Amino acid sequence: MLPRPEKIIFMDGFAAQDARVEEQLCPELEKEEYRIQIAPERIMLTGSGKTGLFYARTTLDQLRMVYGDMLPCMKVADRPAYSYRSFHIDCARHYFPTDELKKMIRMSAEFKLNRFHWHISDDQGWRIESKCYPRLHEIGAVRGGDYFGNYHSDQPEGGYYRREEVREIVDYCGQFGIEVVPEIDMPGHVTAILAAYPELSCAGEPVEVGMRAGIFKELFCAGKEETFAFIHNLLDELLELFPGKYFHIGGDEAPKERWRACPYCQKRMKEEGFQNEQELQGYFCNRIASYLLSKGRIPIVWNEAVYGGNLDKEAVVQLWTEDKDDQIKAHLDKGGKAVLSVVENCYCDYPYGMHSLKDVYQLNMNPRELGGHGKDSVLGTEVLIWTEFIRSHITLEEMSWPRFAASAEVGWCGEKSPGYEDFSRRLEVLFPLFAKYGIRAAGMEEWVPDEDKAAEQAAAFQMNFSEEDREEVRRLQEDI
Ligand SMILES: [Zn+2]
Structure with missing residues (x-):
């Protein structure tokens, strides 16, 4: 089983x-x-x-x-070892219709995954109908084309989920014991929101919905009070649609260039006595986190949000990259909790030759960032699929399955996991389950490619990125 x-x-x-x-x-x-x-x-x-x-x-x-x-x-x-066993689908970079999401959800339920982290806002698209801010779906849901790395298309891309569809997904998940954890990424990854409401950025100048992959320099302005009023109103609307306990507020990949040049942000820093823009990001996240906490919800952030050293310990940290200056460890030492989703083990948008099924199974549940608290700091695991380079539901399924199932067993069995060999034997026997739910899963010859095939897949994956994109990401990464 x-x-x-x-x-x-x-x-x-x-x-x-x-x-x-x-x-x-x-x-x-x-x-x-x-x-x-x-x-x-x-x-x-x-x-x-x-x-x-x-x-x-x-x-x-x-x-x-x-x-x-x-x-x-x-x-x-x-019974499960961990209470938080999540799968993530990025519907911002590419939109997937609800029927496809339901297939992915039903398949995940088969392996007892119990959280659907729904990435519905990013630089390249906003994906939810909004009553209070309709320009979000009218403007933020469509981009002029795709220039993701070496892939170029002038076809407008977009789509959004109507409010009834969101309720339908939440209810569908509920039938199988799955809670939807929506993510509105902020203060970075907000270009689509700013395309609709440019007055919320530092300079207030018009921007287009993002058409390429990578990191964008546009952020919400952390100095203007209007930004927080907007987010609070938006959250009120979304909390009604998403009744679950957890709410993801992003916090990753926010280069500070805009904030450094902004009189409002600089004024805020001076008033609050902050030494650097990282602390301003902690302040920004804390204001949103405390709003969610006041509504009885638990905020989740990506690990960069702790780098200012001032993040509220009630915010759960989703660990995906490195621990700069031991700040993640410090957050967990204060009693904070973590969801483990380390790139090398949990990101299924990379080919199997880079992150094999075995790598997913071998996620280290006790990384050094957890410090002395070990298991007590861990809520559980998440397996993810980002979709910059995934444009069809067939690719989405083949990249996700069976890797999502490996993550599900790690979260369910914890340290009692019987090991990859045992897992893969059972997976072979139960492989017809994928066909039962209409899912195209990668066949066993794909699970752990040999060295040559892995090198070939890694080289093909690198071809997704253009040299300019790579250079821009390198530059902005230094400023996160
Ligand atoms: Zn600003």
């Missing part, structure tokens, strides 16, 4: 083909915990509620796939 259940005890005999399947509630179990008891005449599924029973049914279906009609008698007792 995938993920492998914590305990399975086999007993003598087999269940009859017409054995009754019964379900019972047991409030003593945790939300995601479940039991299965297979006896000759009866199969009993136990959970404390909807999610536990769904997981029990899912595991039973997988058992039937493995054993066919001769289901051996057994007892299964299972």
Whole structure:
């Protein structure tokens, strides 16, 4: 089974083909915990509620796939090692319709992933219908073309989710115990928002929705009060659409060039006594974080948001790059929590030759940034797919699957993970699951490419990037 259940005890005999399947509630179990008891005449599924029973049914279906009609008698007792087991889809760089998202969600539910991190705003597009700021979807949802690295197209690209569609996705996820965690990335990665509302930037000058990949220098102005009023109103609207506990507010890749040249931002820094623009970013994130906390939500940020050293410890840090000056460690030492999503193990937009299925499985759940708290600092894991270079749902699926399943097992089994060899053997047996949900997954010959094939794939991947883009990213990265 995938993920492998914590305990399975086999007993003598087999269940009859017409054995009754019964379900019972047991409030003593945790939300995601479940039991299965297979006896000759009866199969009993136990959970404390909807999610536990769904997981029990899912595991039973997988058992039937493995054993066919001769289901051996057994007892299964299972629960996850980590409560946060997330998958991320970037719908800002390329828009994917709700039917495609539902396929990805249903497939993820099969492996007991329980958070859908929905990336719905970035430099290249805003993707949600807004009642209070309609220019967001009218202007921010469409770009003039794609100039992503070496790929060029003059076809306008875009799309956005209507409010009913957002509710539909949230409800669909809810059926399978999945919470949607929306992300509005800020103060950087906001070019699409600024194309719609340019007065929120430092210079207030018009900008176009981004048409290339990489890092952009446009930021929300952290000095103007209007910026915060806008974000608060927007959050009020979004919190109604997204009822979950967590809300992602980005905080990554925000070069400080604009803030350094802005009288409003500089005035704010002086008033607050900040030594540098990193602290201003901490201030910016804290204001948004405290607004979310006041509404009973938990903010999540990418790890760059802690570099100012002043981020509120209630903000969960999503760890993806390096720990500059041990600031991530310092945040966790204060009692902050982390979601682990290190690029080399968790980013599925890279070819299998760069981040193999085995690499995904071998995510280090105790990196040095966690310091002495180790497991206590970790909420869980996330596996991600970014879509600058993914334009079709077939590529989206082949890049994601089966790597998402490997991440799901790491989050579910934790340190008791049975190892990659064991995992890949079970994956082979259960491979027909992908076809069952209409998903195109990479075949086993793709999972861990040999050295030559890996080198070939890495070279092809590098061809996505143009030399100018690379140079610009290098320059801006130094300023983050
Ligand atoms: Zn400013």
